Amino acid sequence: MSAQPRQNRARWALSFADLCLLLLAFFALLQSNQTTRETALAGIGSYFGAFEAPRQADLVAQELFEPGEALLNPAGRAALLKAAEPIMHENKIVRIQSIGLDSGDHRFDAWDLAAARLGAVARTLVAAGVPGKRLRIAGLAERADDSAPGKQTIRITELAETDR
Known part of the structure; x- marks a missing residue:
């Protein structure tokens, strides 16, 4: 047994x-x-009920804009619209944020240049069909690591509908 x-x-x-x-x-x-x-x-x-990660695009501002300006160059406009394409036709909130600062040496100082570039990105997205009520400009954020001081990154993030 x-x-x-x-x-x-x-x-x-x-x-x-x-x-x-x-x-x-x-x-x-x-x-x-x-x-x-x-x-x-x-x-x-x-x-299994996991939350979907928000879509996010990080774009180097120097590649999007004219040097020292808040005017998108043609290649930058195309790159911005391509990066924002996945989130343009959703109903979720889109947050635009500047991380780091470019050196402003023409009309703008570094802070004004970062803020003006955020406005230019927002206007471009609205002109491309993103409703203005879906856009949130989050403002300036410090770079978490000092790997690229003097460089501005434009971050476009799709948030959940409840994050207003």
């Missing part, structure tokens, strides 16, 4: 090993194809 309980106790180990191998195969399959990995992980997260 002592052999029977020992055999029953070993059954859970076999089931557990099967489960581990199944999970290992699943994650190996996800890792093997990078393009479908993000889609699959998003689907798994939504199935």
Whole structure:
């Protein structure tokens, strides 16, 4: 009789090993194809009730604007509209924020230049069809790391509808 309980106790180990191998195969399959990995992980997260991460685009201001000005250059306008395309037709709030400061040496000092560039981005998005009531200009933020002092980054973030 002592052999029977020992055999029953070993059954859970076999089931557990099967489960581990199944999970290992699943994650190996996800890792093997990078393009479908993000889609699959998003689907798994939504199935289990995970919150969707907000869409965000960080753009280097020097590449968007004329030097020392708050006027978008043609390539910068195209880059801005391309980066904002995924969030233009949603009903969520769009926050525009400046991180860091460019050196202002013409008409503007650094703070005025950052603020004027935020306004130019907002006007461009409104002209492209984003309703003004969806836009929030968050203002100036200090750079978390000092890796690029003297550089301004324009951050465009899609927020949940409740973040007003």
